[in-house]
Amino acid sequence: MMSDWLEELPPAAREYLEGKRLDEVECIIPDLPGIARGKAVPATKFARQEYFHLPDSIFYQTITGEWGDAAGADGFIEKDMILRPDISTATAAPWTGDWTLQVIHDAFDRDGNPVEYSPRNVLKxxxxxxxxxxxxxxxxxxxxxxxxxxxxxxxxxxxxxxxxxxxxxxxxxxxxxxxxxxxxxxxxxxxxxxxxxxxxxxxxxxxxxxxxxxxxxxxxxxxxxxxxxxxxxxxxxxxxxxxxxxxxxxxxxxxxxxxxxxxxxxxxxxxxxxxxxxxxxxxxxxxxxxxxxxxxxxxxxxxxxxxxxxxxxxxxxxxxxxxxxxxxxxxxxxxxxxxxxxxxxxxxxxxxxxxxxxxxxxxxxxxxxxxxxxxxxxxxxxxxxxxxxxxxxxxxxxxxxxxxxxxxxxxxxxxxxxxxxxxxxxxxxxxxxxxxxxxxxxxxxxxxxxxxx
CATH class of the missing domain: 3.30.590.10 (Glutamine synthetase/guanido kinase, catalytic domain)
Structure with missing residues (x-):
């Protein structure tokens, strides 16, 4: 699976990793202010996962880290979103101490529908x-x-x-x-x-x-x-x-x-x-x-x-x-x-x-x-x-x-x-x-x- 995924990388990411061993992948998504939220995972784990979860509350935060009361009818239960990678966005993180890639993810609800207030989904x-x-x-x-x-x-x-x-x-x-x-x-x-x-x-x-x-x-x-x-x-x-x-x-x-x-x-x-x-x-x-x-x-x-x-x-x-x-x-x-x-x-x-x-x-x-x-x-x-x-x-x-x-x-x-x-x-x-x-x-x-x- 790892080799299959690496073959799908954009040319610049493949060139960056040529002759190197990928250590880590930063799975990220932009929140309302445009801050990168997500998690870093070992490359071997990323190769096995089709998605990961983050709570929808990341989109209810103000720039100071407080929350707006925007959770809707379900209340502030911080339900998980399904975040799926867009491999076409994979790119180097060349300032890190090891060989790391960043990949932007898109947010979906549990029924597979795009989360409407995810900024990338708004633009799409x-x-x-x-x-x-x-x-x-x-x-x-x-x-x-x-x-x-x-x-x-x-x-x-x-x-x-x-x-x-x-x-x-x-x-x-x-x-x-x-x-x-x-x-x-x-x-x-x-x-x-x-x-x-x-x-x-x-x-x-x-x-x-x-x-x-x-x-x-x-x-x-x-x-x-x-x-x-x-x-x-x-x-x-x-x-x-x-x-x-x-x-x-x-x-x-x-x-x-x-x-x-x-x-x-x-x-x-x-x-x-x-x-x-x-x-x-x-x-x-x-x-x-x-x-x-x-x-x-x-x-x-x-x-x-x-x-x-x-x-x-x-x-x-x-x-x-x-x-x-x-x-x-x-x-x-x-x-x-x-x-x-x-x-x-x-x-x-x-x-x-x-x-x-x-x-x-x-x-x-x-x-x-x-x-x-x-x-x-x-x-x-x-x-x-x-x-x-x-x-x-x-x-x-x-x-x-x-x-x-x-x-x-x-x-x-x-x-x-x-x-x-x-x-x-x-x-x-x-x-x-x-x-x-x-x-x-x-x-x-x-x-x-x-x-x-």
Whole structure:
């Protein structure tokens, strides 16, 4: 059985193990925040098991480890899910001390039905809705993150890491190759880990923040790209730890610096012809192109609690700070929330610039695709293209998580696309998390209110 399983591995995993003895397999599944949950098992045991169990309560946890009251009619009995491996996701864990593979699993109930609130299943559901219409959605995520100094006390502000020059990483050095060189050893390990895992990086650039980098991935199937972002977050963290720093995917880790986004580029292909449905026979923009944009404008406010899932997420939406504040759309305009990049007809695409890097990649991509899908089905027209600086306009998205959750909880049309049971669980867990945050008294409040009000 072991040899049969090893023969099914993706090429990169087989190459990684060539001439080696596999020691361990990490059986993992992403939870609502996107944390890898699961268990590590000896390779010989993994070869014998078709599935393993974890309690469904892993999807009811907040980011702090508390639980939302989302168990449903059965009550909080922590019933087991059946987790089955997707061998196509098998990849190396090259930072470990032995020869280890990671394998992403999918969650099913005892009757063999997909667990609706498992994030990977949510994305698969949305992709299946596209395919039922004869469409193949294509996405390309961009990952922004900060390399920061070790932070051992949450009461202390997060600071940029020290570069190889011995100076803290500098801000406002976007696209600087010198700035990228400051993090050379970390980036080298990121490349090495990615190569061992079989991931192709389209490029690494310095962004505008101090120690802020961006990695672009090659476009492709939404589930596969979400798997890669899920894996990348872990490998980038591991690479940073080797060099006495942290990698953080917080939306806004450092005050007065830009935030970190997960910009998502979308196109949709006709499943029969392979042609981009956003472009007509003569290369012009089609009705479907405009309908997709309209769907994002009409439904993104309802989806914001998914693509901006934490209180910190909303600190990123600051006028003139490299993040959108509204849902205007424009061609080659980075001030709009919805951007149409320069491209030829075959690669015409729509970029969602609102999603934060702190979102679960499966849920962020699912929510973004869901908005576009609703637009394609509703066939409405978008607002007129915005010309000029969109920061000059008023913001039209929620400014705090509580308001975003209010919209999400009422968005039954969006729930039908993402899955009503997912929407129920997600709303309960995020509301519990938000209310937990409201019990925290911040340093700003102590500084300005203690003696003055």
């Amino acid at each position: 559901r949305v992709v299946d809705l596209y395919r039922a219409q004869g469409w193949e959605p294509v996405v390309a995520p961009e990952m922004e993150f900060f390399l920061v100094a070790r932070n051992l006390d949450p009461a202390h502000e997060i600071k940029p890491m020290m570069g190889r020059s011995g100076r803290p990483a500098a801000a406002r050095q976007a696209y600087s190759m010198t700035a990228v060189d400051e993090f050379g050893p970390v980036i080298d390990d990121i490349y090495d880990f990615a190569e061992a895992q079989g991931f192709e990086i389209d490029g690494i650039t310095q962004e505008g923040g101090a120690g802020q980098l961006e990695i672009n991935l090659i476009h492709g199937d939404p589930v596969r790209l979400a798997d890669e972002v899920f894996y990348f977050k872990r490998l980038i963290r591991e690479a940073a730890l080797r060099h006495d720093c942290y990698a953080t995917f917080m939306a806004k880790p450092i005050a007065n610096e830009p935030g970190s986004a997960m910009h998502i580029h979308h196109s949709v292909l006709d499943a029969t012809t392979g042609k981009n449905i956003f472009s007509g026979p003569q290369g012009g923009e089609t009705d479907a192109f405009y309908h997709f944009i309209a769907g994002m404008q009409n439904h993104m406010p309802d989806a914001l609690a998914v693509i901006a899932p934490y209180v910190n997420s909303y600190r990123r939406y600051v006028k003139d700070h490299a993040a959108p504040i509204n849902l205007e759309w424009g061609r080659d305009n980075r001030t709009t929330g919805i951007r149409v990049p320069l491209s030829g007809p075959a690669s015409r695409r729509v970029e969602n610039r609102l999603a934060g890097m702190d979102c679960n990649p499966y849920l962020g991509i699912a929510a973004s695709l869901a908005c576009g899908y609703l637009g394609l089905m509703e066939q409405k027209k978008p607002k007129a293209e915005f010309k000029g600086d969109a920061y000059d306009g008023d913001g039209d998205i929620p400014q705090v998580l509580g308001s975003a959750l209010d919209l999400f909880e009422e968005a039954t049309t969006l729930h039908e696309v993402l899955g009503p049971e997912f929407a129920r669980v997600y709303a309960i867990v995020k509301r519990a998390e938000y209310e937990e945050f409201l019990h925290v008294i911040s340093p700003w409040e102590r500084e300005h209110l203690l003696m003055n009000v």
